[in-house]
Amino acid sequence: xxxxxxxxxxxxxxxxxxxxxxxxxxxxxxxxxxxxxxxxxxxxxxxxxxxxxxxxxxxxxxxxxxxxxxxxxxxxxxxxxxxxxxxxxxxxxxxxxxxxxxxxxxxxxxxxxxxxxxxxxxxxxxxxxxxxxxxxxxxxxxxxxxxxxxxxxxxxxxxxxxxxxxxxxxxxxxxxxxxxxxxxxxxxxxxxxxxxxxxxxxxxxxxxxxxxxxxxxxxxxxxxx
Amino acid sequence: xxxxxxxxxxxxxxxxxxxxxxxxxxxxxxxxxxxxxxxxxxxxxxxxxxxxxxxxxxxxxxxxxxxxxxxxxxxxxxxxxxxxxxxxxxxxxxxxxxxxxxxxxxxxxxxxxxxxxxxxxxxxxxxxxxxxxxxxxxxxxxxxxxxxxxxxxxxxxxxxxxxxxxxxxxxxxxxxxxxxxxxxxxxxxxxxxxxxxxxxxxxxxxxxxxxxxxxxxxxxxxxx
Numbered sequence: 001x002x003x004x005x006x007x008x009x010x011x012x013x014x015x016x017x018x019x020x021x022x023x024x025x026x027x028x029x030x031x032x033x034x035x036x037x038x039x040x041x042x043x044x045x046x047x048x049x050x051x052x053x054x055x056x057x058x059x060x061x062x063x064x065x066x067x068x069x070x071x072x073x074x075x076x077x078x079x080x081x082x083x084x085x086x087x088x089x090x091x092x093x094x095x096x097x098x099x100x101x102x103x104x105x106x107x108x109x110x111x112x113x114x115x116x117x118x119x120x121x122x123x124x125x126x127x128x129x130x131x132x133x134x135x136x137x138x139x140x141x142x143x144x145x146x147x148x149x150x151x152x153x154x155x156x157x158x159x160x161x162x163x164x165x166x167x168x169x170x171x172x173x174x175x176x177x178x179x180x181x182x183x184x185x186x187x188x189x190x191x192x193x194x195x196x197x198x199x200x201x202x203x204x205x206x207x208x209x210x211x212x213x214x215x216x217x218x219x220x221x222x223x224x225x
Numbered sequence: 226x227x228x229x230x231x232x233x234x235x236x237x238x239x240x241x242x243x244x245x246x247x248x249x250x251x252x253x254x255x256x257x258x259x260x261x262x263x264x265x266x267x268x269x270x271x272x273x274x275x276x277x278x279x280x281x282x283x284x285x286x287x288x289x290x291x292x293x294x295x296x297x298x299x300x301x302x303x304x305x306x307x308x309x310x311x312x313x314x315x316x317x318x319x320x321x322x323x324x325x326x327x328x329x330x331x332x333x334x335x336x337x338x339x340x341x342x343x344x345x346x347x348x349x350x351x352x353x354x355x356x357x358x359x360x361x362x363x364x365x366x367x368x369x370x371x372x373x374x375x376x377x378x379x380x381x382x383x384x385x386x387x388x389x390x391x392x393x394x395x396x397x398x399x400x401x402x403x404x405x406x407x408x409x410x411x412x413x414x415x416x417x418x419x420x421x422x423x424x425x426x427x428x429x430x431x432x433x434x435x436x437x438x439x440x441x442x443x444x445x446x447x448x449x
Contacts, residue, residue, distance in 0.1 A: 027277045027314065028300040029293055053314075055353075078357040087352050097353050102276065103318025103361035110315055123322060123364040126341075126395040129356070173294040175277050175314045206313075 004165050005194060005215045009039035012188050012216040016045050016153060023109070023154040023180040024052040024062060031173035032061045033155040033190045035218035040155070041065055047072045051109075051151055053102065053176055055079040055086035062086070071095060075149060077102040101129060104146055106179055112148035113182035121146055154184030158207065161191040162198070165212030166205045174206065181211045188214040229423050231375070231404035232446070239264040240446050241330055241372050241402040245271050249327035250280070250320070252362060255299060256332030257372040272306070274326055276358040278317045281309025298358070318358060322365035329366035331359060333373040333401070335388040338435035340398040340410035342371060343390035354391075363394025375403035375432055382434035384408065384415065405429050407446060414438050419446045 006012050013036060016022065022040075026032030041064045050071045056063030057080060065071050066085035075098045079086055089095040100108065101123050111119055120143035124130050134145040156177040158167040167189060169177060181187045194217050232240065238260035245251055245261075247269040253259050262273060262284070273282040276298045283304035286292065291302035320326050335343040342363055346354040363369065376382055384401060400418075401408045406429045407419040417437040420429050422445045430437050 028296040028298065030277070030296055031294070078355045079353050080355070090353050091351065099354060099356050101356050101360035102358040103315070103322050106313075106315035106318055121322075121364070123360050123394075125364070127360065127392045128346075129360065169311075171292065171294040172275070172277050172279055172296060172311060174311055178313045179315050 001163070004213060005163055007216075009035055009190075009216055009218055010042075012036060012190070012214050013040045013043055015186075016040060016043065018045055019047045019049075020045070020153060021049040021051065021151045023151045023156075023176075023184050024050060025154070025156040025175065025177035025180050026061060027053055027175035028172075029057070030171070031157045031169070031175045031177050033157040033188075034061065036155045036188060036190050036216070037062060037065065041068055041070065044068075044070070046070050049073045049075070051075045051149055051180075053077050053105065055083035055097075057082045058084060066095065069094065073097070075100060075105070077105045099129070105149070106176070108146055108149040109179050109183040111146075112150045113179070116148065118145055118147045120144065149183065151180070151184040152186065154180040154187045156181050156187060156189045158189050158191045160193050160195050160200060161189060161212070161215045162195050162200055162209075163215075164197055165189075165209035165215060166200050167191070167207035167212060168200055168204060169206055178207045181207045186213045187211055188216070190216050190218040192219050193217065232421050232448075233404070235260055235264060236448055237372050237402055237404055239448055240407065241370055242266055244370055244400060244402070245269065245328055247271070250274055250325070252276070252321055252326050252329040252366075254329070254331040254359065254362070258330035258332060258370075259299065261330060261372075274317070274320060275303075276314065276317050276321070278312045278314055279303075279305070279309065280312070280320070281306040283309070318361045321358065322361040324365055324367045326366060328368045328370060329362045330370040330372055331362060331393075333371040334383065334390045336371050336373075336384050336398050336401050336410075337388045338384075338386055338410075338415050340396045341388050342369075342393045342398050343388040344371075344393045346391040348390055359393050363397040366397070368399050369397055370400045370402060371398050372402050375405040375429070380432075382432055385434035405432060408437065411438075416440060417443050419444055421446055422448075
């Protein structure tokens with residue numbers, strides 16, 4: 001059996017190089033891999049492209065990564081009212097940002113996961129989002145071509161994992177996590193509990209083990225924001 | 226000269242709530258739309274959807290019972306109704322964009338006579354801006370209600386011939402509920418369906434930046 005469980009946060013984030021493209025799960029304070037983010041911040045890795053719905057909540061969530069100037073480019077949908085470090089660096093031109101409609105953000109990651117080379121959508125037609133994108137009329141509707149969002153790594157938060165990497169999520173902390181787990185080449189997950197193989201009933205598995213590469217147990221770091 | 230009394234934000238929400246059919250799946254956006262949940266008409270049951278992956282969302286959580294893993298799209302701790310469900314964010318947006326949600330309500334900065342909506346960015350504002358789920362909703366909602374004040378704080382119309390603010394979506398709005406009127410966007414143009422109590426058709430037209438079509442007698446809104 002492939003050993004996916006690692007014993008420390010440091011080991012979980014050890015392979016992330018400068019310039020990597022990293023997805024980060026989480027929405028509204030729920031489902032953020034905060035322990036992994038803190039560990040990644042401590043490595044001093046630089047020039048990352050972050051793919052994340054928001055851009056941090058004060059020093060919490062991705063805030064610490066912006067504060068440390070470790071992120072160069074971000075693909076996001078809703079930077080958030082308390083993304084102070086991001087906004088400060090964005091204003092100075094130290095960070096660049098691609099804003100994406102939130103559902104299209106999801107679908108572009110799903111396209112990457114599914115091996116699809118893009119798709120057409122009516123979302124964003126006639127808005128700033130459509131600038132520079134190929135447009136065509138399909139089924140009588142103006143549509144934009146949207147391309148996949150790929151990533152080298154996904155950092156996600158789940159509730160339970162077994163040693164194989166099957167995952168469950170708690171309440172609305174699921175949000176972007178299962179999507180990112182499928183989209184990245186390497187998925188690193190922090191979980192509240194590691195349970196025995198077989199303890200998660202097959203029909204209750206939300207993210208199947210095939211999408212998960214490293215698992216670390218890390219509980220109790222949460223930012224209310 | 227001070228204007229006559231207009232609807233409060235709560236009253237706009239109350240009037241917009243009457244647009245929801247019994248049994249509807251409903252998404253409520255930031256601002257006035259979010260107040261609709263507290264002002265539903267008696268005798269109807271609707272199911273609230275949240276873009277972070279909730280269907281069957283219940284009222285706000287009482288103090289002391291909040292769970293940080295159970296929040297709405299505005300990060301407010303909420304509860305679940307019996308029969309509710311959780312799903313990932315892609316499926317949540319699929320429900321709005323794919324036309325599965327019956328009614329969505331959004332706030333607005335401007336609505337054009339063609340139903341274009343601008344609600345995500347103020348021209349010249351500093352910072353990156355933020356889109357969130359609004360463009361998916363605008364593009365795909367089966368029925369989109371925009372709830373907003375009829376004019377800006379300076380008195381400029383927010384219902385206009387053409388939006389000057391950055392657009393959220395084109396020809397996406399079905400109905401606008403404001404503190405002065407209920408207006409339907411139709412292929413012929415904007416149809417004035419109701420006026421606020423005490424207001425005349427002419428007074429509402431004066432405060433609207435596009436022509437309003439009047440078909441017969443326009444009744445006053447009923448708020449009770």
